Amino acid sequence: MASVNWPAAEKRSVIGKRIDRADGPAKSTGAAKYSYDVNRPGMLFAKLVWSPHAKAEVGNIDLSAAAALPGVKATWKDDLKDAQYVGQILAAVAAETEEIAVEAANLVKIDYKPTEHQVRDSDPALSKDKPSKKDTGNVDETFPKADVTVSGNYGIPVITHCCLEPHGQVTEIKDGELYVWPSTQNVSRYADRLGESADVPQNKIHVECQYMGGGFGSKFGYDKWGTIGAILSKQTGRAVKLMLDRDLELMIAGNRPSAFAKVKLGATKDGLVNAVETEVWGTGGTGGFNAPPVPYVFTKVPNTRITGMGIRTNRGGQRAWRAPNHPQGCYITMSAFADLAAELKMDELDFFLKNADQTDRAEVYKEELKIAAELIGYKQKAHPRGDKTPGPIKRGIGMSMHTWGGRGHPSECDVTINPDGSVEAKIGTQDLGVGTRTCIGQVVAETLGLPYGSVKVLIGKNEYPQSGASGGSTTIGGISTSSRMAATQALNEVFAKAAGRLGVEADTLVAQNGAIQAGDNAAKKLSWKEACAALGASPVTKRGVCVPGDAEKAGLISQGVGGVQMADVSVDVETGVVTINEMVAVQDCGLIINLKLAESQVFGALIMGVTYALYEEAVYDAKTGRMLNADMEFYRLAGIKDVGKLKVHMMTTPDYEKRGVIGLGEPPVISPGAAIANAVANACGVRVPSLPLTPDRVLAALAQKGGLA
Amino acid sequence: MSEHHDTPDVTSVTRRGFLKGFGTGTVATGLLSSTAVHEAMAAEKNGVLGPGEIPITLKVNGRNRQLNVEPRVTLLDALRNRLDTTGPKKVCDRGTCGACTVLLDGQPVYSCSMLAVEAEGRAITTVEGLGTPDKMNAVQQAFVKHDAQQCGFCTPGFVTAATAFVRKNPNATTDEICKGLGGNLCRCGTYAGMLLAVADATKAKGGV
Numbered sequence: 001m002a003s004v005n006w007p008a009a010e011k012r013s014v015i016g017k018r019i020d021r022a023d024g025p026a027k028s029t030g031a032a033k034y035s036y037d038v039n040r041p042g043m044l045f046a047k048l049v050w051s052p053h054a055k056a057e058v059g060n061i062d063l064s065a066a067a068a069l070p071g072v073k074a075t076w077k078d079d080l081k082d083a084q085y086v087g088q089i090l091a092a093v094a095a096e097t098e099e100i101a102v103e104a105a106n107l108v109k110i111d112y113k114p115t116e117h118q119v120r121d122s123d124p125a126l127s128k129d130k131p132s133k134k135d136t137g138n139v140d141e142t143f144p145k146a147d148v149t150v151s152g153n154y155g156i157p158v159i160t161h162c163c164l165e166p167h168g169q170v171t172e173i174k175d176g177e178l179y180v181w182p183s184t185q186n187v188s189r190y191a192d193r194l195g196e197s198a199d200v201p202q203n204k205i206h207v208e209c210q211y212m213g214g215g216f217g218s219k220f221g222y223d224k225w226g227t228i229g230a231i232l233s234k235q236t237g238r239a240v241k242l243m244l245d246r247d248l249e250l251m252i253a254g255n256r257p258s259a260f261a262k263v264k265l266g267a268t269k270d271g272l273v274n275a276v277e278t279e280v281w282g283t284g285g286t287g288g289f290n291a292p293p294v295p296y297v298f299t300k301v302p303n304t305r306i307t308g309m310g311i312r313t314n315r316g317g318q319r320a321w322r323a324p325n326h327p328q329g330c331y332i333t334m335s336a337f338a339d340l341a342a343e344l345k346m347d348e349l350d351f352f353l354k355n356a357d358q359t360d361r362a363e364v365y366k367e368e369l370k371i372a373a374e375l376i377g378y379k380q381k382a383h384p385r386g387d388k389t390p391g392p393i394k395r396g397i398g399m400s401m402h403t404w405g406g407r408g409h410p411s412e413c414d415v416t417i418n419p420d421g422s423v424e425a426k427i428g429t430q431d432l433g434v435g436t437r438t439c440i441g442q443v444v445a446e447t448l449g450l451p452y453g454s455v456k457v458l459i460g461k462n463e464y465p466q467s468g469a470s471g472g473s474t475t476i477g478g479i480s481t482s483s484r485m486a487a488t489q490a491l492n493e494v495f496a497k498a499a500g501r502l503g504v505e506a507d508t509l510v511a512q513n514g515a516i517q518a519g520d521n522a523a524k525k526l527s528w529k530e531a532c533a534a535l536g537a538s539p540v541t542k543r544g545v546c547v548p549g550d551a552e553k554a555g556l557i558s559q560g561v562g563g564v565q566m567a568d569v570s571v572d573v574e575t576g577v578v579t580i581n582e583m584v585a586v587q588d589c590g591l592i593i594n595l596k597l598a599e600s601q602v603f604g605a606l607i608m609g610v611t612y613a614l615y616e617e618a619v620y621d622a623k624t625g626r627m628l629n630a631d632m633e634f635y636r637l638a639g640i641k642d643v644g645k646l647k648v649h650m651m652t653t654p655d656y657e658k659r660g661v662i663g664l665g666e667p668p669v670i671s672p673g674a675a676i677a678n679a680v681a682n683a684c685g686v687r688v689p690s691l692p693l694t695p696d697r698v699l700a701a702l703a704q705k706g707g708l709a
Numbered sequence: 710m711s712e713h714h715d716t717p718d719v720t721s722v723t724r725r726g727f728l729k730g731f732g733t734g735t736v737a738t739g740l741l742s743s744t745a746v747h748e749a750m751a752a753e754k755n756g757v758l759g760p761g762e763i764p765i766t767l768k769v770n771g772r773n774r775q776l777n778v779e780p781r782v783t784l785l786d787a788l789r790n791r792l793d794t795t796g797p798k799k800v801c802d803r804g805t806c807g808a809c810t811v812l813l814d815g816q817p818v819y820s821c822s823m824l825a826v827e828a829e830g831r832a833i834t835t836v837e838g839l840g841t842p843d844k845m846n847a848v849q850q851a852f853v854k855h856d857a858q859q860c861g862f863c864t865p866g867f868v869t870a871a872t873a874f875v876r877k878n879p880n881a882t883t884d885e886i887c888k889g890l891g892g893n894l895c896r897c898g899t900y901a902g903m904l905l906a907v908a909d910a911t912k913a914k915g916g917v
Contacts, residue, residue, distance in 0.1 A: 024853035025842035027861030028868055030796020030835065037795035045790070098790055099781055164800045164808060164862040164896050213798070213862030214896050246801050433860030433897055600856045600902060607898025632801035632894065640900040641887035 001507045002495065004488045005555065006591055007446065009657065013512075014446040016652070018596035022438040022457065023211070023431070034211040035183040038170045040239035044073055045098040046232055047105040048225065049091035050248060051083035051112070054119060054314035054625025058083050058090060059111030066093050066107040071100035074235040075108075076228055083112070084286050085314045086626050087251035089224050094232040094240050117314040117625040121258050121283035122155065127309035132291055137303030139266075142275040146266030149275075150343045154261050154332045155690035156673065158283065159616040161254030161321060162635060165213020168243030169222070171229035177204045178230060182222060183243075185215040186469035188428040188462055194222045198230040207462035215432050217320035218254035220469050247630040255618065256321035258282035259292050259328035260690070263336040266303075271346045271354050273301050273337065280332065281309035284318035292329035297365075297401050298337070300358040314625055315618075320471060322605075323404055323666035327612070327673055331691065334400040334674035339687055342385040348678070349373055349382065352399060361562045365401055368564035368586040368651070372399065375647050376566045376584040386685025392574040394685075395581070398678025399566045402670035406589065406663030407559035408477020409468030411546040415444055415486035417494055418539040421529040423448060425486070426458045429467035429479050434665060435597035436475055440483045442593055447487035449511030450528060465543060473663025477557035478546045480593055480661045484556065485544030493542070497534035498526050551660075558659045563587040565606070565671040567679040568644075573702060576695030578680055580610055580644030583672070588651035590662035595650065602648045602668040609672020611638040615692050758826055765829050769794055770838030778825050784818075785809045787825035788835065796836035796865040807893030810866040811835050817873040817892075836865035839872055848872045851906035859897035867893050871907045881911050 009016070026032040051058070061077040077091040091108045095101040120126060143149060169182035178200040184190045184207075191205040212219070229242040244253055259282040266275035278294040291308025295301050321327075341351035349369060356365040373379070378397060387394035413427045425444045431437045437457050444455045458464060468478050491511055499506035502525075504518040516531040518524035526534075551557045568582040585602050592598045615636040619628045629635045673691055680698070681687045688701040759780035767774050767784075769792060776791045785802075788794040788811070797820050800808035804822040811820045812834035820828075840846040845853070848871045858864040867890065874881070874889040881889065886907045895903070 020853055021856055021858070023861070024856070024858060025845060025849070027858050027864045028836075028849040028852045029840050029842050029845060030837045030865045031842050032861055033795065034798075034862065036799070037789070039790070039793050039795070097779075097782075098786055099779055162896055164798070164806070164860070164894075166800075211861065214860040216896075243799075246803075433858070596856055600859060600899070603901040604859055604898030607900055608896070611898075631803065632805040633803075637806075637894045637896060638898075638900075639887075639894060640890045640903060643898075643900050646901050 002447070002488045002491045002511065004485050006660065009654065012446060014442045014452045015593055016591070016595060019438060019442060019452050019594055021435055021597060022441055032211045034165055034213050035169060035181045035209055036165050036213065036243050038181040040170060040172055043170065043239040043241055044094040044096065044232070044236060045101045046092055046094040046229065046240050046242035047101040048089050048248065049105050049108045049110065051086060051088040051090055053083055053112050053114045054086050054117035056083045056112040056114045057081065059113065061091055062109040063091060065109065066104040069100065069104045069107060071096040072104045073238070074232045076231055085252070085316050087248055087316055092228045092232065094236060119313045119315055119620040119625045120622050121158065121311045121313055122260055124279065124281040124309050126311045127281055128312065129288070129310040132308040135305045139275045139277045139303045139305045142303040143264070143266045146275060147269035148340070148344060149264060149266045150340045151262065151264045152336050152339050152687060153689045154263065154335045156259050156328050156331050157617040157691065158258045158315070159256045159321070159612050160250045160618050160635065161216045161218040161319065162250060162637065163214035163216065163218060163254070166244040166246065166249040167219060167223060167253045168225055169229055170239055170241045171233045172239035173198055173200065173230065173233045173237070176200065177206065179206045181208050182226065183212045183219055184209050185219045185430060185432060185471060187430045187460055188466040189469065190222055191462060194226055194230060197227045198234040205462070208460055209430055210460040212430065212432060216322050217324065217471055220471065246632065250630040250635055251627050252316035254319045254321065255285055255316050257284040257289060257318045259332060261294065261332045263294065263332060265336055265340045267340055267344070271341065271344055271351050273298065273340065273355055273358065275303040276301055278306040278332070279309070280306065281311055283311045283313045283315065285313055285315040287317050290325060292325040292332065294329050294332050296326070296329035296333035297403055298333065298355055298358045299360060315620065322669045326402060326404065326666065326670040330400060330402050330670045331674045331677065335677055335687065338398060338678040338681060342681070345384060347382060348399060348682070349378055352401065361560070364562040364588060365564060368562060371649055372564045372566045372584045372586045375649060376568055376582060378566065381568060385682055387683050392572050394571045394573055394683040395569070396571065396679045396681065396683025397566060397568050398675050398680070398682050399564065400671035400674035400678065402563050402667055404473060404561055404667040404670070405559040406473035406477065406561060406666065408481055408546055408548050408551060408557040408661065409474035410548060411467040411478030411482040412465035413479065413482035413486040413544045414465050414541055415483065415490045415544065416539050416541040417490045417532055417535070419532055419535045419537065421532040422456070423450070423454060424456045424458065425483055426464040427467045427479055427482065428462055428464035429459050429475060430470055431459060432470050434475070434601055435594055436479060438597060439476060439593040440479055443480050443483045444487045447484055448491055450514055473665040473667070476593060476663050477661045481546035481551045481556045482544040485546070486542050487544070489542035489544065490540050493540040494531050494535065498531040501526060501534050555660050557661045558590060559662060561588045561662055561667050563667045563671060565675045567672070567675040569676060569679040569683055571680055571683040571698060573684055576698035578614055578693050578698060580642065580676065582645040582647070583675070584647045584649070585668050586649045586651070587664070587668050588656050589664040589667070590659040591657045592650060592652060593661065598650055598664055599648045601664050603646055605668035606646050606672055607638060607643050608669050610643050610676065613673040613676040613691055613693060614638065617692050763826070765826055767792070767825065767828055767833055768831065769833045770835060780824060780826050782825045783821055784811070784823045784825045784828045785820035788820060794835050794837060798862055798865060800862070805894070807870060808863050808866040810869045810893065812869060812873055815873065817870050836869050839868065846872060848875060848907070848910040851909040855902040855906040855909065857899050857902035857906040859899055863893060863895040867895070867903060871910065875907065875910050879911060883908065886911070
């Protein structure tokens with residue numbers, strides 16, 4: 001019997017290898033059809049009408065002029081009486097062409113009575129909610145006895161997801177069946193309750209998403225535009241494409257909560273932090289606020305107090321953004337810790353190595369800190385805070401540590417082995433661009449002893465076996481387990497038949513190099529095709545089920561990783577411009593299915609981190625309540641020349657691999673902001689308190705400290 | 710949506726020629742509503758196009774495609790919404806991100822920032838015209854090899870821009886590549902692979 005346990009490194013020929021992304025050619029040639037690219041016969045285009053006021057009473061919504069425009073086929077309006085933020089959707093139109101839809105949307109007349117709004121989030125006095133409080137140990141007794149204390153202010157603003165493919169979908173209701181092509185991170189359960197607005201039962205909803213252009217935590221459910229699409233399609237009997245325009249995408253389809261904090265640290269004179277007191281505030285838009293974890297990673301600091309104060313604002317609601325609350329907690333903690341090291345005139349690396357003992361995985365972090373230091377040339381580059389070399393360009397180095405869970409989610413997979421030897425795997429999962437398709441193909445091929453590429457992988461439809469939403473780094477653990485279990489069970493059926501042919505016991509058989517063989521006995525061997533022919537006329541299909549708790553007990557998956565990142569930056573203290581010279585990421589994530597794609601994920605996280613460290617902020621005007629940069633000129637993403645030299649090191653030794661598969665989507669995106677901010681402080685000698693580290697903020701921080709430290 | 714069809718002949722039909730032909734009754738009907746034709750003919754007289762739909766011919770990836778568009782339709786929307794040529798993506802829709810990049814007579818342009826009527830008579834090449842999954846050009850191959858893509862939504866624009874860049878700069882340095890690809894943006898963070906990919910394609914002179 002084949003075992004579901006992961007094969008040892010020396011027995012693996014597909015898992016863990018650098019294999020090209022399966023859909024690379026489709027994506028590079030434009031052949032990949034994203035949800036936005038789906039064009040159905042007779043399809044209409046829909047546009048949304050939204051509140052231009054941050055808070056207003058909504059009066060009459062007059063659709064008549066829009067409906068009368070030639071080419072307009074359907075209109076819809078909400079019965080909402082109160083608009084809570086700019087961009088709140090109030091009406092929609094569907095027309096023969098996109099241009100007519102735009103024109104019609106402009107003809108919708110809505111009466112508003114603006115009322116007082118509030119969009120600011122940087123002042124804790126604006127918090128009206130009851131503060132959250134958490135105490136461990138006794139900070140009040142510890143601070144007076146501490147050898148050294150430091151206090152600082154740190155902030156990280158609201159940023160948006162800015163998925164390049166906006167949110168939205170094509171919806172088509174035909175003969176009582178609802179077909180929907182959404183851009184989603186949750187194919188299997190995207191459509192739960194979607195049918196209610198159009199009287200379509202759940203069993204008549206067909207979801208398909210083969211390619212999606214970025215989600216980052218913002219694309220799970222069908223959202224209001226999903227409902228509107230279904231209503232407009234129902235009204236017209238035609239397919240309706242409804243994708244958000246860029247401004248709306250940035251305003252309402254993804255906000256990461258801000259976090260501003262005042263932190264006080266106490267420590268011994270040799271640099272061991274023993275007390276952390278934090279007041280933290282921020283906004284999740286109209287919704288609530290969860291205080292980010294501070295101290296982050298250093299969870300064994302004995303005395304801590306954190307007070308969280310939520311500020312409700314008339315802004316679009318928050319959505320999960322890669323590693324929710326971790327980048328904020330990380331940035332606040334690592335900045336405060338680095339400031340303490342500077343106060344003690346302690347080498348930052350020594351300081352973090354020392355305090356690694358106050359984490360849940362001291363040995364992992366210490367090993368990673370040393371590897372990162374080696375890779376970036378820390379010894380050669382390190383200097384006390386403030387680069388004293390002459391000239392306006394100051395160079396500095398900084399670091400950060402992070403953690404994440406990443407245990408696999410529930411997932412089911414069907415693997416079919418046909419009598420002709422062909423193999424198919426079906427999972428109701430989705431590929432967000434991380435390589436899910438490729439990894440399923442690898443796991444099944446490895447299990448069956450076949451070369452990569454010999455398995456047909458089918459994903460992206462809700463009719464396939466259910467698999468979890470892709471969020472929280474849970475996909476790889478789920479799909480690798482379910483596909484491994486399904487393939488193993490199907491293989492055992494082949495073994496049972498092949499054993500008869502070979503006259504051996506089935507439990508002596510192994511599948512490798514495209515053949516089924518009894519142990520080491522090459523005389524008792526069938527080619528894969530011969531073995532599958534023994535199935536007779538019937539293909540064998542087996543379902544593998546990942547029950548996360550069971551899979552963890554079996555050692556297929558686990559959770560809890562550590563990562564370290566270091567940044568080397570230059571700061572022009574005359575212009576305030578920060579330049580990334582080099583960044584290093586060292587990351588553990590258990591057994592890696594595809595090393596090439598895992599590295600891509602980490603490179604990508606570093607680059608996304610450079611973007612939020614240096615450029616990203618949803619800028620709101622307090623007076624009008626509007627987002628001032630709901631476009632891609634002023635909501636800036638890093639370009640290819642902005643990211644410096646990047647190095648990625650994955651921990652792949654047996655000690656790490658034996659933990660099984662762990663997710664990787666979140667962890668590497670947590671540290672870049674903190675590492676870059678610490679490098680900037682090291683370079684110019686002053687702490688720039690808030691991200692993004694724009695020239696105005698750098699110059700203001702320098703001016704406040706009276707120039708270079 | 711407006712109806713459209715393909716013609717294999719690359720040179721035979723231009724908008725002006727079509728209108729002339731229509732006037733003498735020699736062109737097949739069914740392509741246009743009479744209103745649109747009248748508007749188009751009126752426009753021809755005074756040099757103003759529209760506001761109704763007018764017939765145009767776009768030469769896309771070597772094929773002449775006839776379609777009716779209002780003059781306000783961008784080249785990007787004409788390609789995506791009328792011709793089902795969806796390689797070029799709509800992202801910022803205002804000339805910032807480069808996801809809509811196509812080649813116009815070999816030069817990269819943002820198709821979101823150009824009207825379809827302006828592209829008549831020019832050779833339009835989209836990412837689909839540069840290669841297919843079975844027969845990729847050197848840039849496309851290098852993008853796959855170096856995994857210069859994640860979600861892939863920016864990839865067509867980058868591949869198109871990079872192809873034009875490499876043709877013009879077969880010996881480009883890393884700095885020059887960074888400048889050359891500065892007009893496109895990626896959200897997933899694929900620049901590391903992209904730099905290697907374009908450098909690879911640069912060395913393979915004449916491969917694109």
